[in-house]
Amino acid sequence: MTDRLLTWTLGAATLVVVSLIAVIAVFLLNESLDTLNRVGLGRFFSDSGWSPTMGRFNILPMIVASVLLMAGAVIVAAPLAVLTAVFLRFYAPSPVVDTGRRIIEVLAAMPSVVYGLWGLVVLVPVIAAWQQPGASLMAGILVLSLMIFPTITIVVHSGLTAMPQRYIEASLALALNRAYMVRRVVLPAIRASIAAGVTLGAARAIGETMAVMMVTGNIVAVPGDLFDPVRALTSNIALEMAYALGDHRGALYISSLLLLAVVILLVLINEFIVSNKCEY
Amino acid sequence: MKCLFACGRITVLALVAYWIGFGSSHAGENLRLLATGSSTVAPVMAELARKYEQAHPGARIDVQTGGSSRGIADMINGLCDMGMVSRDLKPSERVLHAYTIAHDGIAVITHRDNPIDVLDRARLIEIYRGEVRDWGDVGGAAGVPIVVVNKAAGRSTLELFLHYLDLSPDQVHSDIIIGDNQQGLKTVAGNRSGIGYVSIGAALHAQQEGVPIKLLTLEGAEPTIANVTAGNYPITRPLNIVTRKPAQGAVSELLAFIHSDEGASVIESLNFVPVR
Numbered sequence: 001m002t003d004r005l006l007t008w009t010l011g012a013a014t015l016v017v018v019s020l021i022a023v024i025a026v027f028l029l030n031e032s033l034d035t036l037n038r039v040g041l042g043r044f045f046s047d048s049g050w051s052p053t054m055g056r057f058n059i060l061p062m063i064v065a066s067v068l069l070m071a072g073a074v075i076v077a078a079p080l081a082v083l084t085a086v087f088l089r090f091y092a093p094s095p096v097v098d099t100g101r102r103i104i105e106v107l108a109a110m111p112s113v114v115y116g117l118w119g120l121v122v123l124v125p126v127i128a129a130w131q132q133p134g135a136s137l138m139a140g141i142l143v144l145s146l147m148i149f150p151t152i153t154i155v156v157h158s159g160l161t162a163m164p165q166r167y168i169e170a171s172l173a174l175a176l177n178r179a180y181m182v183r184r185v186v187l188p189a190i191r192a193s194i195a196a197g198v199t200l201g202a203a204r205a206i207g208e209t210m211a212v213m214m215v216t217g218n219i220v221a222v223p224g225d226l227f228d229p230v231r232a233l234t235s236n237i238a239l240e241m242a243y244a245l246g247d248h249r250g251a252l253y254i255s256s257l258l259l260l261a262v263v264i265l266l267v268l269i270n271e272f273i274v275s276n277k278c279e280y
Numbered sequence: 281m282k283c284l285f286a287c288g289r290i291t292v293l294a295l296v297a298y299w300i301g302f303g304s305s306h307a308g309e310n311l312r313l314l315a316t317g318s319s320t321v322a323p324v325m326a327e328l329a330r331k332y333e334q335a336h337p338g339a340r341i342d343v344q345t346g347g348s349s350r351g352i353a354d355m356i357n358g359l360c361d362m363g364m365v366s367r368d369l370k371p372s373e374r375v376l377h378a379y380t381i382a383h384d385g386i387a388v389i390t391h392r393d394n395p396i397d398v399l400d401r402a403r404l405i406e407i408y409r410g411e412v413r414d415w416g417d418v419g420g421a422a423g424v425p426i427v428v429v430n431k432a433a434g435r436s437t438l439e440l441f442l443h444y445l446d447l448s449p450d451q452v453h454s455d456i457i458i459g460d461n462q463q464g465l466k467t468v469a470g471n472r473s474g475i476g477y478v479s480i481g482a483a484l485h486a487q488q489e490g491v492p493i494k495l496l497t498l499e500g501a502e503p504t505i506a507n508v509t510a511g512n513y514p515i516t517r518p519l520n521i522v523t524r525k526p527a528q529g530a531v532s533e534l535l536a537f538i539h540s541d542e543g544a545s546v547i548e549s550l551n552f553v554p555v556r
Contacts, residue, residue, distance in 0.1 A: 051450065053433070120463070125470035133427040133455040134471055218432065218457035229456055239459055243349030243434035 028257045035250025044254065050220045052240075052248035059255055061222045065137070065230035066259070068223070069216070070206040072141035073148055078198050080145075081152035086182055088153075089160040101157065108150035116211030119143040124215055131227040135217030138226040143211050148201030155200060159193020160186065192274040199270035203263050209234040233259055311339040311530050317351020317364030318436060319460035320479040321519045324382060325364055327546050332537050341534070345460060348436035352376070355522055362531060363522040366479070367436040377526050380518040381538050383553040385480040386441050387503035389465070391472045392492040396420045399496050401514075405445050407475060410453025415473060429467050429476030430454030436517070437461070441477050444515045469493050480508060484551040509553045519552065 039057055047058035084104075088097050119139055128134025167189055171181040187194075209232075217229025218239065231239075233255045241252050315325050322345045329341035343364075346354075351363030352373055369378050388404065390396060396419060399407075406412040407426055416422025430452055431438035442449065456474070458464045461482040468474040469491045480503045483495050495503045499514050507513040521527075527535055537543050544554035 051433075054450075120466050121470060124467070128427070128471045128473075132425050132471075132473060135456045135467065213459065214463060217455065219454060231457070239432040239457075240434060242346035243353055245353070 025257075025260060028253055028260065031253040032250055032257055035247045035254065039247055039251070044251070050236075052244070052251050055247075057247070057251050059233070059236075059251065059258075061220050062231050062233045062236050062255070063258065064222050065216070066206055066232045066234070066262075068137060068230070069140045069144055069212065069232055070202050072137070073144035073205040074198060074202050076141060076145035077149040077201060078152055078194075081149050081197065081201075082156055082187075082194060084149075084153045085156035085160055086186070088157055090178060090182060090186075101154075104150045104153050104157075108154055112147060112208055112211040113214075115143050115147050116214035119211060119215035127227070133217060133229060135215055135229050136227045137216065137223045137230045140212050140216040140230065140232070141226075143215050144205045144208060147208065147211065148205050151204060152197035152201045155197030156190065156193050159190040159196075162193075163189055195270050195273040199266050202266050206259065206262055206266075207234060208232075209238045213238055311336070313339075313341045313361045313530055313534070314344070314359075315341060315362040315364055315521070316344040316346060316354045316360040318348040318366040318519070319345040319462070320366040320384060320437065320482060321351075321364035321381075321521075323482070323485075324519065324547060324550050324552055325362075325521075327550060328381075328534075328538055328543055331542065331546055332534055335537075339530070347432075347434045347460075349434040351522065355524055358524070361523075362534075365436065365520045365522050367440055367517050367520075369520070369522070373522075376522040376524060378518075378520040378522045379527060379535055380520050380555050381535070381543075382481075382519045382547045382555060383508055384517055384519055385503055385508045385513045386437055386444075386477050386515040386517070387480040387483045387495040388475065388477050388498060389468050389483055389493045389495055390475050391468060392494050393472055394420060394494060397494070397497060399498065401445065401499060404498075405447065408442075408445055408447060408452050408454075424473045427455045427471055427474040428453060429456045429458060429464060429471075429474050431464070431477075432457050432459055435459075437477065437479065440515060440517055465491055465493060480505075480513075481551040488551075505548075505551055505553055518555075 044057050045060045047056045049056050050058050050061070084100075088100050092100060119142070123142060124134040124139050126134075127136060127139055131138075163186065167185050168181070171185050176185070212232045213235035216232060216235065218231040218235055219229040220231045220236070221228070223230050237252050237255055240248070244252055315322075315329075322343050325341075326343045329343060333339050333341065344360075348365040348367060351360075351365045354360040355363035355376055363376070365378065366384065369376060388399060394415070396415065399418065403412070403418045407418065408428060408430075410428070412418055413426055414422065415424040415426055418426075431441075433449060438449075442452065456467055458467055458476070461478045464476050464478045465482065465486045468476045469486075480495070483493065483503070484505070487493060487495070497503070501507045501513045503513055508516050521531075521535065521538075523531060538547075539556060544556060547554040
């Protein structure tokens with residue numbers, strides 16, 4: 001009887017969450033449709049620029065910026081995070097493991113605006129002293145990688161802790177050295193955890209708004225190099241939603257819809273990697 | 281166990297006392313107002329609200345920013361009780377009622393270490409059009425690139441500044457686009473070759489707090505409260521509270537407080553010019 005009660009409670013909770021996501025998606029779609037019909041999807045990629053109050057709706061530079069920011073942050077943070085997790089699991093002495101893990105948990109829970117403020121006041125001036133104007137794609141990537149590094153580390157570390165002990169015992173029995181064991185046994189075995197960590201990190205990176213808005217300079221243009229300012233889709237929504245009307249507002253809803261699509265795509269890719277893990 | 285029991289009783293007594301006190305002193309006075317809009321007006325409004333709340337227990341005034349356009353849009357959509365707008369109303373917005381609470385100007389700012397002290401309007405136009413890209417060309421350090429800091433669209437500080445320079449948003453070449461005043465101040469404070477523009481009140485306040493910025497003299501007039509008051513400074517503007525209907529009840533009481541001597545001293549302490 002209690003089991004059935006639990007099943008229903010859990011089912012109801014799941015249903016609420018799932019339908020909330022559906023409601024949000026339908027809302028975004030509904031708000032976008034008018035503009036999509038009037039302006040047409042093509043113009044969001046082919047107009048001569050982004051000045052929605054004058055009827056120009058090209059969001060391509062901002063899509064490029066968001067994707068570059070996300071990819072850059074993952075490229076910087078993911079290897080560091082995996083190495084840190086492996087170090088904490090197999091190499092670090094136990095007092096270091098405990099404090100290290102705790103510090104990383106605090107970092108993961110830190111509000112993003114704190115990272116943004118630090119980026120604006122400390123990181124951007126340092127970059128500006130080297131390459132003007134400082135507020136740039138580079139600054140965004142660095143702040144984002146700092147933000148997602150703890151998330152990925154925690155997920156990968158959990159994967160390492162949950163890994164079957166017999167893999168390690170078998171490696172020891174074969175007299176493999178630790179480095180070899182990590183490379184050929186451990187890392188392949190936790191591929192799914194790494195994928196999950198990277199997906200979480202990437203989703204956080206592409207969805208981040210405040211921290212990115214504070215350090216990237218917010219110029220709508222495809223960056224020529226790492227030191228050019230960029231505007232992410234999220235920053236654009238935050239900067240303009242407050243006063244946007246009509247098709248301008250619709251265009252911002254379409255940006256939100258795009259972001260949602262990217263996150264769904266990320267989850268699907270993760271799913272694909274996880275479902276292929278039985279090769280090992 | 282005994283102690284636990286005693287402590288429990290004390291807590292209950294305290295709660296009862298609190299409730300009785302709460303009931304008597306706050307009876308019939310439970311007021312909440314929401315103000316949204318300009319990030320220039322917001323700090324003034326927040327400070328005025330704090331003082332007003334102290335004098336009127338039970339009153340609560342929430343202040344949210346998002347730019348003057350948000351203040352207007354929220355007011356028209358009935359999402360707030362007061363819209364904060366740091367400019368005159370446009371003809372299309374005249375359906376709203378505006379109450380000027382203070383005057384402010386827009387200051388052109390650079391990093392404190394920038395050797396430039398004075399810029400004229402023609403040089404500013406060249407800088408904001410991107411025709412001059414080196415501080416050396418306007419009398420500053422040669423070889424140092426000018427980093428133009430501009431405001432995001434929908435901000436009245438941007439509209440007024442571009443109106444003064446007679447430029448359209450499309451003509452401006454900017455290197456960094458910022459949202460509110462605070463981000464502008466921090467950006468210029470962190471970049472030795474930056475130039476930006478913010479509310480005079482906000483800039484003077486930041487300078488007093490030790491933020492390394494410099495306010496440039498424009499057309500021979502220093503951006504000071506005295507010059508804004510006397511009307512000598514070229515870019516000035518009213519800070520307005522807008523409402524849909526003529527102010528009444530709580531809002532008009534708050535406005536009366538803002539226009540009182542006490543309100544004026546709050547406004548002066550934040551480097552704005554009070555209206556009496």
